[in-house]
Amino acid sequence: MAPQPVVTGLSPKEGPPGTRVTIRGEFLGTRATDLIGLTICGTDCLLSAEWKSSNKIIARTGFAKGKGDIIVTTVSGGVGTSTVQFRAYHETIGPLKESAVWIEESPMQSLTWGRRTLAPSGYTQDDPLGLSIEGNEKKFPEDLREIFPDCNGDLSQENFSPGWFLLENHHGTSFEDLKAGLAYLKRKVESQKEGQLSFLKSNAGSVIDQLDTLMNIREKFQEDLKEIGPEPLKELELSIESSIKESKNIFNDVLTRKEKADSTRAALFALSRHRFLFCLPNAIDKSAAAGEYDIVVNDYSRARNLFGKTEIPIFKKVLDEVDHRVLNVRKQLHEKVVKMPQSVEQQKKLIKALVNLEIQQSGMLVNERLRTIDPAWDAIDARAKYLEQTFKQTFDLMASKDSEKEKSYFSESKSRERDPNQPPNRVLFCEEICDIAASQLPDLWRLGQSYFTGELRGTSDPKPGDFKRIILSSIEKFCTFLRVVLLVQLDQRLMRQTTGLSWPSSSSSVTQQFLLWLPQCLRYMRIAYATLIQLDLPSEALDIVQKFIDDLRLFCFSTIFKRSIDRVKKLVQKETWIMGVEDFPGATMLPSMLEEIIVETLEEGQNACMNPEIREGNLLESQSEGQRELSQKLQDMLSAFCSVIENLASQSQDDEGHQPTISLLGFSSFQQNGVERKNWDSATSWEQRILCCLANCSYCSKVFFPHIGTIFVKYGYPLPKLAIETSRASMNQLFTTLLEDFVERKSDPLVGTIEPSMYIAQFQWDSEMEIGKLRPYAQECCDNLVGVYSEIFTISPSLLRPVLEPITQTIAEELARLMSCVQNFSRSGAIQANVDIRLIRDALKLYSNETAKTFFMEALEAIPPPEDPKRIDQILDNIKQNMKLQLMSFTVPNP
Incomplete structure (x- = not known):
């Protein structure tokens, strides 16, 4: 406290x-x-x-x-x-002193024989000393009650004290003036004492007349006693009664008319005085017709307060009529409350008026004619139904427009193209329904809040559970309509069975055009969601919208990737066969084109749908549907890229109109249809294209695909490890397939020329021959290998070992087979065969695997051992010296 x-x-x-x-x-x-x-x-x-x-x-x-x-x-x-x-203190106010009240200026008579004024003023009284007190405005400094405890300074009081009077009114008057005032008071008293005798002297005639009149009255009274007796009053009473009776008979009609006039006058006075009540029924109708329901409530409340407990029949009758008029107004109000559309403020105004009238008429008999209603809840229910009806009407209208538009396009020329800048009806529906939700759902929520806070509550109990159900149902309907229209990847038959809604089917081109507008639809949805968040809705309602936005974001992201996959598939037409990768010879600009598409895709996805906004989560969380979708789409994109490389390789083989022939120089593969291709930018051979495809496969598997992971991390995406590894495996498989095909196409003609060249001109190993140089088959085999080496080295040196190693194995196997088939060797034939096989073996040493080495060994073992090994070594050295230029390329370990 x-x-x-x-x-x-x-x-x-x-x-x-x-x-x-x-x-x-x-x-x-x-x-x-x-x-x-x-x-x-x-x-x-x-x-x-x-x-x-x-x-x-x-x-x-x-x-x-x-x-x-x-x-x-x-x-x-x-x-x-x-x-x-x-x-x-109390001031004495004179006629010349400023005052806030009216002062009676006429002096109050104080004569003993005179009559006092009817309304003497308490503020003025004559000074008995005859002195002016206007100069004594300054009050006596001390409290006179303490000096005169049981006295008073008022002349009219019994405990009057002259000392108090003098101190209060004349404390500033001089002594000479007080003496003069005393003399005045004495003269005044003396004049009052002489006033009685002088009064009689001046009025002697009147006094004598009064005495004569009294004598005459006495004589008349004595005469009446002799005639009437000692009780004249009875006769007088009878006379008076007879006079009254006669007067009544005379004036009966007059009195009757007077009573009627008085009653009429009283009725008119009552009508005039209580005009408000008698005019109230018509006033209620006029105010209700004008929409001024506040006036109706105030007038009715005033009438009930003034005349609610009256027992006068006419007033009760008028009140009954007023109650019936108010009951009709309540019915009209209820119809207007549930009539849509209208603003929330107008609806709240009507509800308040209706609730006030209902409360004032509660407990009355007239109230029984109208069922008990809860106007605020009826307004909420009507607004919720209107919202759902608006959703349905908008859906049906846009669906019918889309169906008519689709039919018109089919009926017209197919060459006519749609305007890409004109939004499809699906997008227009999304925009309109989001506007409806952003404008009407807040109105519904605010109306419900006003109801539950008591602002609009009537006599009924609130229904919070039902209101929550209405809000959830409205938001669920809102998301359902959008889900049917926007998520075109869903099973439309299942959606039609579960929701009863279906959008007219569209052609593939129309659907693709709509998918371009998905980010804009997501923007409309996010704007509506931000409006709902500001309303402080329950989390269950916001979760419904958030779940749909997440689905729409994921679908939008998937659509962006699908468009990018389509762009990747078209890279077949954009391959220029220009090798522009510095650190990886042979690789073309195709992977960089893919990188550009991936970067654009990630940027578009991030800007359109990946960046979370208010109350949105991260779609790419670990083990989430978004992360799985991202991994799958990236895998599809890289798989499409693998198909692009495969298609390019197959086109390269299909473009080659004939099988290349292997000449002694081994460069015939660079000519096609008799035209020499010198400019690779304008025309490349099929070998160069396949080698570029192999280089691209190797580059993607070793460098580019892992680089894609860093791109995803750079733009804030999770590392798609599974997709990258799966794509690398697919690329390695493609590399193996293309390599096998290329090796087969290069080795079959090369190996096929060995046996014909070996036995050309009916050559036999058991005949004597001149030794000291290579046989034509060995020379041609080396030259052909040099040609293959040159092709590969020019495009991608890293492919030398993968290509030459299986070719070397095939050559070794063929030589082993041919040597094992020779039955007899002459002495010179054995030396020549040994020199040929050893030269080829030594030249391809760097590209011989264990299997090839085994085949070379089998070929040498099939030849009889030489009698003079040194001579063989000498011949082999001379040949190697002469073929130094050809053999030099095979000696570089890491070209």
Whole structure:
């Protein structure tokens, strides 16, 4: 509890009633409502008190006199104390002094034999000393109650004290004037004593006439006693009664007419006085017709307060009529409340008027004619139904437009193209239904909040569970319509069975055009979602919208990737066979084109749908549907890229109109249809294309696909490890397939020329021959290998070992087979065969695997051992020296 109020200062310290006083002190209240009492000199002055602060109060003094304390009372501190006092006095107001009241200027007569005025003023009285008191405005400084405790200064009081009177009215009068006033008072008293005799002298005739009249009355009274007797009053009473009876007979008609006139006058007066009640029925109808329902409520409330308990029949009859009119107004109000569309403010205004009228008529018999209703809840239900109806009408309208538009396009020329800048009807529907939800759902929510906070509550109990069901149902319907229209990848038959809704089927081109507008639809949805978030809706309602937005984001992201996959498939037409990868010879610009598509795809996906907004989660969380979709789409994109490389390789083989022939120089593969291709940018051979495809496969598997992972991480996406590894495996498989095909196409002709060249001109190994140089088959085999080496080295040196190793194995196997088929070797034939096989073996040493080495060994073992190995070594060295230029390329370990 706060400390008691204490008054420590006062300004001014004295004054007449009505003086404006400034009171200062401590703990005078914490606020205006805390001040509950203020007395000055024992007079309550709370009504005029003006609280300024806890240290200051301004008030006006009451009708008090004398000194007294100033007591302040507060709720927080209780009754206070005062260390100062206020002195109150009454001023004497003369005719020349300013005053706030009317002063009776005529003097009050004080003669003993005279008559006093009918309304003497309490503010003026004649001074018995005959002196003016206007010069004594300054009051006596001391309190006269203390000097004269049981006296009074009023001349009309019994305890009149001359000393009080003189101090109060003449404390400033000089002694000479007081002496003159005493002389005046004495003369006045003497004149009053002589006034009785002089009165008789001046009025002697009138006194004698009065005496004569009294004598005549006495004589007449004695005569009446002789004639009538001692009781004349009975006769007088009978006479008076007969007079009254006769007067009634005479004036009966007049009195009747007077009574009628009086009753009519009374009725007219009642009508005039209570005109409000009698005009109220028509006034209620006019106000209701004008929509001024507040006036209806106020007038009806006023009538019930004034005449609700009346027993007068006419008033009760009028009140019954008013009740019936109000009942009709309630019915009209209820119809308007549930009529849509209308603004929330207008609806709330109607509900408040209806609730007030319902409360005022509750418990009445007339109220039984209208069933008990809850207007606020009916308004909520009507607004919710109108919202769902608007959703359905918009859906049907846009669906019918889309169906008619599709039919018109089919009926017209197929060459006509759609305007890509014109949004499809699906997009228009999304925009319109989002606008409807963003405008009407907040109105429904605010109306419900006003109902549950008590602003619109009537006599019925609220229904929070039902309202929550309405909100959830409205939002669920909103998302269902959008799900049917926007998520075209869903099973439309299943959606039609579960929701009863179906959008007209569209052609593939129309659907593809719509998919380009998906990010815009997502933007419309997010704008509507932001509006719903501001309403502080329950989390269950927001989760419904968030779930749909996540699905739409994922579908939008999937659509963006599908378009990118289509672009990747078209890279077949954009391959220029320009090798532009510095660190990986043979690789073309095809992977960089794929990288551009991936970067554009990731940027578009991030800007359109991946970046989460208000209350949206991350679609690419670990083990989420979004991450699985991202991995699958990337895998599909890389798989499409693998197909692009495969298609390019197959086209390269299909473009080659004939099988290349291997000449002694081994460069015939660079010619096609008799035209030499020197410029690779304008025309490349099939070998170069396949080698570029192999280089691209190797580059993608080793460098580019892992690089894709860094791109995803750079743009804030999770690392798609599974998709990359799967794609690398697919690319390696493609590399193996293309390599096998290329090796087969290169090795079959090369190996096929060995046997014909070996036995050309009916050569036999058992005949004697000139030795010292290679046989034509060995020379041609080396030259052909040099040609293959040159092709590969020019395009991609890294492919030398993968290509030459299986070719070397095939050559070794063929030589082993041919040598094993020779039955007899001459001495020179054995030396020549040994030199040929060893030269080929030594030349291809770097590209011989264990299997090839085994075949070379089998070929040498099939030849009889030489008698002079040194001679063979000498011949082999001479041949190697002569073929140094051809053999040099096979000696570079890492070209």
